[in-house]
Amino acid sequence: MKTNTHFAFLDEGSKKEIRRTMLKAVAIPGYQVPFASREMPIARGWGTGGLQITLSIIGKQDVLKVIDQGADESVNAVSIKKLVQETTGVEVTDQTQEASVIQSRHRIPEVALTKEQILVLQVPEPEPLRNVEASEYVTKRLHSEDEYSGAWLMLFEQIMKYNKTATDADHPVYVNDRYVMAPSPIPKFDNPKMHQSESLILLGAGREKKIYAIPPYTDVKSLAFDDYPFTVESFEGNHCHLCGATDVFMDELIDSTSGKTVYQCNDTSYCVARLNEKEKLEVESNHA
Known part of the structure; x- marks a missing residue:
């Protein structure tokens, strides 16, 4: 069987198309940009969106760090790291400060990221309105109309039931005072790290075929009511x-x-x- 000979696994045409998608995502912070998600040698739902972003942006001079729920040595993190390294030859590290590209599942590192770094987050469900609206056509229209009463209603119902918001992870955020966005299943503790971050944050959902982004120095506010302010763990x-x-x-x-x-x-x-x-x-x- 013929082995893949492309640098970073994907062919150049695929990487170019994904990079074009990322450019649009950066130009419209928080907006979900559709893309032609490729088949990857890992199952959908296990980081294919983040992996395609990483493979499209990584260069020979980059240093890669991959984490899964805070751990560098988990099966998911090790498998992704091995695939990228074997198809690029790039250096890998466990140290956040040494990495130029950081791919993560469910966490943002504790060490503050810099403008020389790119954070890639794996996303299972990119649509923050999916719990209140099943139709993709309708959610697209709601985003275009800046109509997010459904997201607010979801939080209000949680407060009525639990006397607090019950979103322990993936708490929706308002990006650049325009789009409500799913930050990926990071804990609420990590939401404030997105606000005015020096690093570029790219989010990829392979199964849902969406890429979106938070450019450096962008306002990111967690949704909250005045009388029930946003709190972290x-x-x-x-x-x-x-x-x-x-x-x-x-x-x-x-x-x-x-x-x-x-x-x-x-x-x-x-x-x-x-x-x-x-x-x-x-x-x-x-x-x-």
Whole structure:
């Protein structure tokens, strides 16, 4: 069987078409641009949209980082990283600061991204109005008319039922005071990181055949009522049991030894970097 010989797996015509789609998405922040999603050697729903974006923009000089729900070593992250590396030969890293292209599922890294970096988010459902309207034709019309009462009604019903908004992830955002957008299933904790981000954020949904974007320094506001302001997950009073971090998104775990509840940084590379820094300071202190 003949093996694929194209740089970054996709043929040049496919990459050119996807890049044209991305340019339109950048020009209209938050707007979902349809594209001809290609068949990929991974199942739809497992990051094909983000992968096609990454393969279309990556160059030989780039450094790639891939994370899945905060972890660099998950099956999904390792598989995507392996495919990109084997078809491009690019360098890969676990360190956020070293990466020029970061592909992620369900998280934005804890380290603030810079203008030299591009964040690619995998998206299962790009339409923020899908829970209130099944018709694609109707949702397109609602976006064109700036008619988002359905999204507001969804949040209002949550407040009536739970006395708070119940969107733990994928909380809709208003982009550039124009389009309501699904930020992908990132936790609410990560929504504020999109606002005025220095980095370009590209979002791809392969199964739904949509690409959209948040250009650098764009206003991104999470939908919220004045009397029920937007709030993120709180970890007040807790810290990572490994590195001691307090201002990051954490996982709640059960310690296998003590049986007690402990908290740990969800962003594994951030946690490892803090641990390495602590060890370095301890060594320097002992030699002082």
